Amino acid sequence: xxxxxxxxxxxxxxxxxxxxxxxxxxxxxxxxxxxxxxxxxxxxxxxxxxxxxxxxxxxxxxxxxxxxxxxxxxxxxxxxxxxxxxxxxxxxxxxxxxxxxxxxxxxxxxxxxxxxxxxxxxxxxxxxxxxxxxxxxxxxxxxxxxxxxxxxxxxxxxxxxxxxxxxxxxxxxxxxxxxxxxxxxxxxxxxxxxxxxxxxxxxxxxxxxxxxxxxxxxxxxxxxxxxxxxxxxxxxxxxxxxxxx
Amino acid sequence: xxxxxxxxxxxxxxxxxxxxxxxxxxxxxxxxxxxxxxxxxxxxxxxxxxxxxxxxxxxxxxxxxxxxxxxxxxxxxxxxxxxxxxxxxxxxxxxxxxxxxxxxxxxxxxxxxxxxxxxxxxxxxxxxxxxxxxxxxxxxxxxxxxxxxxxxxxxxxxxxxxxxxxxxxxxxxxxxxxxxxxxxxxxxxxxxxxxxxxxxxxxxxxxxxxxxxxxxxxxxxxxxxxxxxxxxxxxxxxxxxxxxx
Numbered sequence: 001x002x003x004x005x006x007x008x009x010x011x012x013x014x015x016x017x018x019x020x021x022x023x024x025x026x027x028x029x030x031x032x033x034x035x036x037x038x039x040x041x042x043x044x045x046x047x048x049x050x051x052x053x054x055x056x057x058x059x060x061x062x063x064x065x066x067x068x069x070x071x072x073x074x075x076x077x078x079x080x081x082x083x084x085x086x087x088x089x090x091x092x093x094x095x096x097x098x099x100x101x102x103x104x105x106x107x108x109x110x111x112x113x114x115x116x117x118x119x120x121x122x123x124x125x126x127x128x129x130x131x132x133x134x135x136x137x138x139x140x141x142x143x144x145x146x147x148x149x150x151x152x153x154x155x156x157x158x159x160x161x162x163x164x165x166x167x168x169x170x171x172x173x174x175x176x177x178x179x180x181x182x183x184x185x186x187x188x189x190x191x192x193x194x195x196x197x198x199x200x201x202x203x204x205x206x207x208x209x210x211x212x213x214x215x216x217x218x219x220x221x222x223x224x225x226x227x228x229x230x231x232x233x234x235x236x237x238x239x240x241x242x243x244x245x
Numbered sequence: 246x247x248x249x250x251x252x253x254x255x256x257x258x259x260x261x262x263x264x265x266x267x268x269x270x271x272x273x274x275x276x277x278x279x280x281x282x283x284x285x286x287x288x289x290x291x292x293x294x295x296x297x298x299x300x301x302x303x304x305x306x307x308x309x310x311x312x313x314x315x316x317x318x319x320x321x322x323x324x325x326x327x328x329x330x331x332x333x334x335x336x337x338x339x340x341x342x343x344x345x346x347x348x349x350x351x352x353x354x355x356x357x358x359x360x361x362x363x364x365x366x367x368x369x370x371x372x373x374x375x376x377x378x379x380x381x382x383x384x385x386x387x388x389x390x391x392x393x394x395x396x397x398x399x400x401x402x403x404x405x406x407x408x409x410x411x412x413x414x415x416x417x418x419x420x421x422x423x424x425x426x427x428x429x430x431x432x433x434x435x436x437x438x439x440x441x442x443x444x445x446x447x448x449x450x451x452x453x454x455x456x457x458x459x460x461x462x463x464x465x466x467x468x469x470x471x472x473x474x475x476x477x478x479x480x481x482x483x484x485x486x487x488x489x490x
Contacts, residue, residue: 010367010368010369011368012368012369012371057368057369077365081365086366086368086371087368087371088368089365089366089367089368090365091365120322120326120334120335120336121331121334122255122334123255123256123257123302123331123332123333123334124255124257124302124373126257126331126332128369
């Protein structure tokens with residue numbers, strides 16, 4: 001019987017060339033497709049909710065694949081984990097209706113961006129955060145983050161050269177939490193443009209250290225001008241936290 | 246002028262063959278001695294508070310070295326960090342009296358042992374915890390840990406073949422904290438035998454999952470018998486947290 005199997009996946013992206021299968025490169029998708037091949041004896045095409053770049057992590061990436069394997073749905077994660085490197089873990093495996101599509105059906109996504117803010121970097125967060133040795137005004141960053149909430153044209157918040165039908169996106173929620181040296185940004189939206197979260201993170205850092213004014217956010221939303229915003233913060237700080245269907 | 250310089254060091258031990266300098270192996274001590282050589286143009290012998298094994302981490306290892314460099318004490322950490330890999334960070338550098346000796350003068354040490362307790366391991370804690378997929382009775386582990394507090398002969402809590410003058414040690418404090426999947430053991434003592442913290446961690450895990458009785462602790466203290474205790478838990482979970490002088 002043909003089945004549609006949904007996987008929820010956590011990974012440490014440090015050693016991978018991003019999500020998407022590429023010839024002669026080690027990727028997350030490639031590793032999982034290889035493991036599916038081993039356990040089902042069939043070639044599988046894994047559909048992810050979206051790509052993540054080199055160095056970007058996931059706590060809850062979602063992907064699905066079609067298969068006629070007779071392995072029970074909850075045993076699939078166990079069998080895959082036994083055939084995957086330890087920096088990729090299948091957290092959940094379940095049967096879903098044949099119509100389910102990880103990318104088209106994704107309603108919301110939450111990303112987390114992690115900043116390590118201290119004078120000296122941490123050996124333990126070097127691959128999982130962006131190190132910022134400047135004093136940051138977190139209240140101001142928080143205030144700036146609220147300006148992003150709502151439905152806006154985020155054209156200015158996109159890497160140059162990206163091809164998309166529309167640059168209008170809705171941000172539902174933005175939380176900024178500081179605990180000791182770690183500042184975590186949680187951003188939930190109906191979709192994100194290429195590099196959008198990293199451009200937002202870089203801009204909030206610039207606002208926090210006083211090198212950009214908070215008004216640059218509304219300015220970029222109004223004009224679509226990328227250059228009024230801050231730099232694209234490093235990929236290591238970025239985590240795809242959750243995909244909501 | 247000859248000076249005695251004390252360093253407080255954090256490191257991710259994953260990629261190193263432990264603390265101690267060894268020929269043809271990459272070690273923490275070796276990397277720091279190399280960096281001292283670069284910044285002072287002199288060979289230095291770094292004295293650590295104690296060795297850590299391959300895979301073991303530190304949040305606050307302490308070491309000192311003698312030098313006649315004229316770099317200001319607080320600039321030494323900056324200069325060393327500029328010449329060290331990112332998984333080793335000098336958190337503090339200070340001038341101390343010539344008599345100060347990192348090993349002989351250490352009064353107390355605190356180790357942290359981290360357990361990741363869930364059905365599926367975490368990509369992010371794989372090098373920083375011991376993964377235990379069994380249900381653990383944390384209350385019982387806590388009760389057992391209290392039996393270790395005090396001055397006891399810990400002969401049974403030592404790796405076979407270790408050479409020491411005395412196996413009597415004092416444990417001042419033991420805290421066990423659970424937060425979501427992480428269980429952290431904090432143990433403070435005047436000194437620790439070889440593998441002692443890892444044997445304690447392995448034994449508490451066995452007690453927590455019900456495969457050893459809590460009485461094995463008093464039994465090992467009374468008899469000095471290693472075999473009544475649990476296994477030696479993996480090095481990745483172990484962190485040298487603090488050395489107190």
